[in-house]
Amino acid sequence: MSTETKCNPDLVRERAKCTFDVNELINLFYGSEKATKERRHFEDAVLAVKELKDAIPEEYLSHKERYENGVRKATILRDVYRDYKAKHNRDPPPNQITKAVIKDISPFLLHNGMFVPTIAGQGTPEQQAEWLPKAESMQIIGTYAQTELGHGSFIRGLETIATYDPKTEEFVLNNPTLTSFKWWPGGLGSTVNHCVVVAQLYINGKSHGIHPFIAQIRDLDTHKPLPGVKVGEIGPKMGFQTANNGFLGFDNFRIPRKNMLMKNAQVLKDGTFVKGINEKLTYGTMVMVRVGIVGDCSFYAALAATIAVRYSAVRHQSHIKASEPEAQILDYLTQQHKLFIAVASSHVYRNAYLWMEKMYTNVMKELSQDKQDNLPELHATACCLKAVCSRDAGSLVEECRLACGGHGYMASSNLPLTYGVTIAAVTYEGERTVLLLQTARYLMKAWMAALKGKVLSPSVSYLLNSLKESKKPWQNTPEGIVKGFQHVSFGKVKAAYETIQKYMKQGKDYEDAWNLASVQLVKASEAHSRAILCEVSWEAVCSSSASPNLSRVLQQLAQLYLTYWTLETSGDLLLYSNITKDDLIILRDKYEELLVAIRPNAVGLVDGFDLRDEILNSTLGSYDGRVYERLMEEALKSPLNQETVNSSFHKYLKPMMEKAKL
């Protein structure tokens, strides 16, 4: 029997309606036909490992069991990666199969995502030679320990101390206060034996700022914390239950001098401090991860959209016309309004990620040639895109969950967990407001440069154009809308700058004026991000190599994104661009037309994300649409359904009922 015949008939009909080749979309989204084949081949290899299948859903396990199961699976998964590399002489292709295996977050995420990259990015060639082979082969397991109980955002305020002792050529690590304890690092709780510790460097009583150090914290054989190390797990959270986030404190814990990662700054044997060319290069791993998070946002939006769109095609409720059968809920325009923006946004984030990745690679290349000119632009852009995409993606996932009604509240829909994991990215790797204010610093500088007629970096050069074009009439085209968002950003940057000037004229110093203008500064950064997202995604769609059929649909999605945000931020556009009320009415109608145009391709579009059932891990979103069967099958797995009468009846309910008779 083919997959199609087993499918829910609504989904079969939806797929027959699709006007483009889904495989073409998949290949375009993931880069090429070859990339798709390799990714699927690797996913097959992972899913073929029987030991990676869970006997019962994770939600029924205790906190401890869940972690232990996570570690068990992470180690098996690691073997599959190693075997693939040995066989093919290269790393597995980019994939999301970890989601199918670990479901939540791997206890090795920080090892692979930050520990290894920090050694690679911050270590000297000798340090890389010492630790990378061990870390990459998992002889040692590490994390990135920066955040403390008292400080996360303001990293210059970290309190962990590394004092250099020239007599023994060692650093002495100490956490002198409760607030100085490291708090949050993934894997720290019970998994890792090493970490990159970010600490304040002191030499001869003088502070030299924060630097990364490698510390072994557990014995490699016994896994017991080494003397002078206090380490543990921080407890349950909204998500990240299997990430094994932990706390850590040192008491006169000594590490050799060579354990300070010294690519940027160095401490010589005699205690001489050699400053790096730019102390912010120490923050490099965070920039890399912020770029990666934009890509993650695309994945989470795609995952939630796939579940909610397929479910909405299968679910029938009420009537659009009294004379017709109950409608698929996907036919309600309100439902399309909730869901299609998630589909469109996933593509927008994907294109923004690819664009940012290029910028990142260029800047890294330039840095390797000691050229730092474009680092501020990279930092500013990564900060605001990470901040805006993560918040938007979190809201989109939640909207998809709500759009599934009561069933979206079931853990088995996988939407609650997906929300918990997605929304965490608003906070980790730089809290949203804090990052937007970083971008605002850059925008204020760019604005001052624009006022002086200087050449601006590409990502802000529109500020100069907007200065010249402020009188041009609004155009209701995608290009016109992109320009409109640039005008909004221009207007908000200008207004924030003038607000700072106003407060300074009233006698405030720059810092107080900055704080008083900071709500506007954050909004200026958001507007700048939106302008980038609109421009980059529209350009990507226009320059894509897609066939006419696919291109038409991708343009509709990109236009939907542009129009959605025009209508959402119409007040800003009325204030800062030349849009009129009549233009907005035309765009409102256009938006409705786009929803209707996209509707027949909705299922095809989410099929185009090519997320397997195992990755979706959802009763509502499977390819075959057997929603109700799966909901019941999953419910029957509840331990409460493994016995006809639960012992609480005899212990509590019966005595209560009997007491009530007296």
Ligand SMILES: CCCCCCCC/C=C\CCC/C=C/C(=O)SCCNC(=O)CCNC(=O)[C@H](O)C(C)(C)COP(=O)(O)OP(=O)(O)OC[C@H]1O[C@@H](n2cnc3c(N)ncnc32)[C@H](O)[C@@H]1OP(=O)(O)O
């Ligand atoms: C392809 C890879 C795929 C990866 C996929 C994802 C993997 C996921 C892995 C893990 C994720 C989950 C686990 C989460 C981990 C964490 O959360 S780790 C901890 C992260 N912590 C933070 O992000 C802290 C946020 N705070 C900061 O970054 C900084 O403190 C700050 C907010 C930037 C402020 O720093 P500071 O006070 O020192 O600086 P300022 O005085 O404000 O500014 C000084 C100037 O420096 C410039 N600056 C700041 N940062 C950078 C930078 N990174 N690069 C370049 N320049 C930087 C800043 O703009 C100022 O410049 P100016 O003076 O010219 O204006």
Ligand SMILES: Cc1cc2nc3c(=O)[nH]c(=O)nc-3n(C[C@H](O)[C@H](O)[C@H](O)COP(=O)(O)OP(=O)(O)OC[C@H]3O[C@@H](n4cnc5c(N)ncnc54)[C@H](O)[C@@H]3O)c2cc1C
């Ligand atoms: C799931 C998860 C995983 C994590 N994993 C790791 C890890 O592996 N390693 C690690 O080192 N850390 C990790 N972290 C910590 C994370 O990086 C920090 O929580 C994050 O950087 C925010 O810092 P904070 O908690 O100190 O927030 P705070 O800075 O205390 O933020 C609280 C509020 O204060 C506001 N605020 C703070 N400073 C300013 C300012 N200058 N201007 C205006 N408003 C401000 C913020 O906007 C926010 O509203 C993780 C966090 C989470 C949630």
